[in-house]
Amino acid sequence: MEWLSWIVNIAAIMIIIYMASVSLLYIGMFLVAGPRIKKERQLNREAHIEEISMNKDTFPISVLVPAYNEEVGVVSTARSMLALNYPQFEVIIIDDGSSDQTSEKVIAEFRMKEIDLAIRRYFDTQPVERAYQSTLFPHLFLIQKQNGGKADALNAGINFSKYPYFAAIDGDSLLDRDALLKTMKPIIDSNGKVTATGGTVRIANGSRIVRSEVEKVALPKTPIVLMQIIEYFRAFLIGRLGLSRMNMLLIVSGAFGVFEKNRVIKAGGYKVDTVGEDMELIVRMHKSIKDERSDQRIEYIQDPVCWTEAPSTVSSLRSQRRRWQRGLTETLWTHRSMLFNPKYKGIGLFALPYYLFVELLSAIFELTGYIIIVAGLLFAFISWEITFVMFTATVLYGSLISSLAVLLEEWTYHKYPDVKSLLKLFIWSLSEAFWYRPLTVLWRCEGLIAAIRGKGSWGNMQRKGISEEEAA
Amino acid sequence: MVTVVLWISGTFLLLQIILLIYLSLSKQKGIRNDNSMIHAYHQVLNPYLAFLSGESDQEPELPSDEKTRIRVMEKLLSGYASNIKGAGDQQRMQVTADKYLSEYYRTVLKKGSWAERVNTLYYIEDFTMNTLQTDVKKHFFTLQNRDEEYRQSLRVLARFGEKELIQLLSEELFSMGFIKELLRRMPAESLEDLKKEESLPESVKTGMISYFGETGYYEHLPYVEQHITHKDKEIRLKSLAALCQYRYISSADSLSLFLDSAVWEERMFGARLAGILQLTRYSTTLMKLAGDSNWWVRFAACEALKQMPDGEILLTFAAEGHEDLYAREMARQLQTLKTGVSG
Structure with a gap:
């Protein structure tokens, strides 16, 4: 029995060292992200984008909205796109062979007429069957194609688009009216040195959204969604901003991102046989930039620009997390040659290892930790005292990071109308280690296993629709 | 070991409490300040x-608190x-x-x-x-x-209208977009001074030409036309683009030079200008360009054909009888596509 105890002890020490390193890394990233947010804290955001909102030179954009069985939300999404504040843009809805009424709803709502196609083919996609143009809004298009997955739909959208930049947005997301202006600003200010940008994605559940616009920001009542809000703050305001400041951003959220079309074409477009096409594309863009020795950058802006409906049931959250983990595994596997490769500088030496050890393998380390604790207590090879102390430290550390993320959110957006909402976020963050974290760790491990075995899908969840059509 | 971890945990807890107090207080203060500002504003x-519009001579009393x-x-x-x-x-x-x-x-x-x-x-x-x-x-x-x-x-x-800005524009490297932002703000005298400058960087020249096209002011037209044969390709292209905005060219004959150019952008702008000015004498050339190897040239040529007085007939002919498949496809698209921009 002694050897077993010895192995468990070694494993426990390794996990503690690992967790401490990850903790330090997070603190480090907070220290990188925090000053930037603090610096821009009081900036007049409207005046900041006023110039490009009126400037005739602001690069025109094609907004691509892939949709698969999105009959519930597709019309409000299209309306939200049409209401965007931007000098020149087109909206292209790509129906990826939906079996529901997605296309019919769009055609009827926007009085669309079929048009003939002369599409450029940058990428091969599943056949595009028909294209429509709205008679009410000449810059709104719908293309119908055979089912090929989200990545294939986006590639078809790029083929159809006519502008030099495109925004990729999920069919169930809503954009802030100034989203395009805010995300294009770094591209315009840098005169094209910035080749892609992503902004903060916010969870819309709980907020009042009328006619595709967020009218009042509020917290949801469901704990599972509340925890995701805290998680998003952490991921976006600490993780992504920290990495972006070091030009090592590897994810521009699939929910909303803006890309230079030429760079995406050079990189080969979206990869169709992965569920993590958003991250995979960014890694390939970095590779293409480094291979070309170009000084282009991929940037993240802290402004909240996109609102999305978060999974509100355990089963849909589980499916989402499994899909994310699978996507991450596939991307890291596809680009394993870049890992620890000095040729790719920060991306190869820091960002990819970070995603491997912190984002991917942490699930395994944490799960092992939970097993050791539970088994150790059951078979009495770990004392209650030590378990309690370590667990307390983990809970407090986790909630401290969450609190810091709430602080950054208050500095960037400060739209929660009262102190009560902030307190609620604080208190819920304390409970994370007891139920939410173990569950997500388990699902991430399932996702890892699925990546080694499984196959791809759109991974849809049942949408309730987040926008009210009529003001109450 | 246990003591160390407890100390660390205690520190985490303390930090969190401090953070919580700070956030609550600053949030409360922020809400209070906003409310008092909004109240005073209304x-x-x-x-x-x-008072500002001159309807009243009596200046209303403003809040006593400076902030x-x-x-x-x-x-x-x-x-x-x-x-x-x-x-x-x-x-x-x-x-x-x-x-x-x-x-x-x-x-x-x-x-x-x-x-x-x-x-x-x-x-x-x-x-x-x-x-x-x-x-x-x-x-x-x-x-x-x-x-x-x-x-x-x-x-x-x-x-x-800061005078030193002109010197700065000659010395520093700015993007064309940003130069145009500055030009849009400059008073007319500064623009005239700038036109007289000979040693301006390419980005400033292209910015000026592009800006002049945007304004459509005829006093700048000679400056634009004088640059359509410039040795620098970017300057030539910006001049052609500006002429499209002016919807004018002094000598329509000079267009043939661009319609036959080896540079696809020149063929595209040439076609666009021919369409805008409805220069029917170029219809045959445009029909040929409808089958150009470049998508943008094909698009511009078909769009130009559509703008001709007998545009629909020309486009139908291209859609049905053009020898090139891509030209037929493009013409068909232009027959059904409503050209429009977002607002």
């Missing part, structure tokens, strides 16, 4: 607008600035802004945080506070980073 809005007064004044003047109708309105806004804000803005430019300084520069421009021109210029020369503060300072200086 109280003075109508009487102050009457609230400044915030109210900024909000009030921002709304007023976007609705100014004449020189009189402008004058009254400048005087009011100078009276209540100039001293504060001078202090902010010297001692404020980065965000405060940038906001101040936005307001200085919006309220055309040219009494602060020297302060902004001094501030500009202290800037190290080429960020938004740097760009906004230059925009303010351009708005006030």
Whole structure:
């Protein structure tokens, strides 16, 4: 029995060292992200984008909205796109062979007429069957194609688009009216040195959204969604901003991102046989930039620009997390040659290892930790005292990071109308280690296993629709 | 070991409590300040607008608290600035802004945080506070980073017609887009001075030509036309693009040079211009360009054919009888596609 105890002890020490390193890394990233947010804290955001909102030179954009069985939300999404504040843009809805009424709803709502196609083919996609143009809004298009997955739909959208930049947005997301202006600003200010940008994605559940616009920001009542809000703050305001400041951003959220079309074409477009096409594309863009020795950058802006409906049931959250983990595994596997490769500088030496050890393998380390604790207590090879102390430290550390993320959110957006909402976020963050974290760790491990075995899908969840059509 | 971990946990807890107190207090303070500003703003809005527009001689009483007064004044003047109708309105806004804000803005430019300084520069421009021109210029020369503060300072200086800006444009490398931002703000005399400059970088020249096309002012047309045969390709292309916006070319014969060019952008602009000016003599060339190897040239050629007096017939002929498959496809698309832009 002694050897077993010895192995468990070694494993426990390794996990503690690992967790401490990850903790330090997070603190480090907070220290990188925090000053930037603090610096821009009081900036007049409207005046900041006023110039490009009126400037005739602001690069025109094609907004691509892939949709698969999105009959519930597709019309409000299209309306939200049409209401965007931007000098020149087109909206292209790509129906990826939906079996529901997605296309019919769009055609009827926007009085669309079929048009003939002369599409450029940058990428091969599943056949595009028909294209429509709205008679009410000449810059709104719908293309119908055979089912090929989200990545294939986006590639078809790029083929159809006519502008030099495109925004990729999920069919169930809503954009802030100034989203395009805010995300294009770094591209315009840098005169094209910035080749892609992503902004903060916010969870819309709980907020009042009328006619595709967020009218009042509020917290949801469901704990599972509340925890995701805290998680998003952490991921976006600490993780992504920290990495972006070091030009090592590897994810521009699939929910909303803006890309230079030429760079995406050079990189080969979206990869169709992965569920993590958003991250995979960014890694390939970095590779293409480094291979070309170009000084282009991929940037993240802290402004909240996109609102999305978060999974509100355990089963849909589980499916989402499994899909994310699978996507991450596939991307890291596809680009394993870049890992620890000095040729790719920060991306190869820091960002990819970070995603491997912190984002991917942490699930395994944490799960092992939970097993050791539970088994150790059951078979009495770990004392209650030590378990309690370590667990307390983990809970407090986790909630401290969450609190810091709430602080950054208050500095960037400060739209929660009262102190009560902030307190609620604080208190819920304390409970994370007891139920939410173990569950997500388990699902991430399932996702890892699925990546080694499984196959791809759109991974849809049942949408309730987040926008009210009529003001109450 | 246990003691160390307990100490660390205690520190985490303490930090969290401090953070929580700080956030709660600052949130409460923020909400209170916002409410008092909004209340004061609504109280003075109508009487102050009457005073600004000259309807009333009595200046309404403003909040006694300096910070609230400044915030109210900024909000009030921002709304007023976007609705100014004449020189009189402008004058009254400048005087009011100078009276209540100039001293504060001078202090902010010297001692404020980065965000405060940038906001101040936005307001200085919006309220055309040219009494602060020297302060902004001094501030500009202290800037190290080429960020938004740097760009906004230059925009303010351009708005006030700062003489040194022309020299700066000749020496520093700016993007064409940003140069146009400056040109849009410059007074007419500064633009004339700039046109006389001979050693301007390419980005400034292309910026000027592009901006002139955008304005459509005929006094700049000779400058644009004089550059369509420039040795620099970018300058030539910008001149052609500007002529498309002017919807004019002195000598339509010179277009054939571009329609036959080896540079696809020149063929595209040539086709576009031929369409805009409805130069039917180029219909045959446009029909040939409908089958060009470049998508954009094909698009421009078919669009130009559509604009001709007998455009629908020409497009139908191209859609049905053109020898090139791509030309037929493009013509068909143009037959059904409604050309439109977002608003």
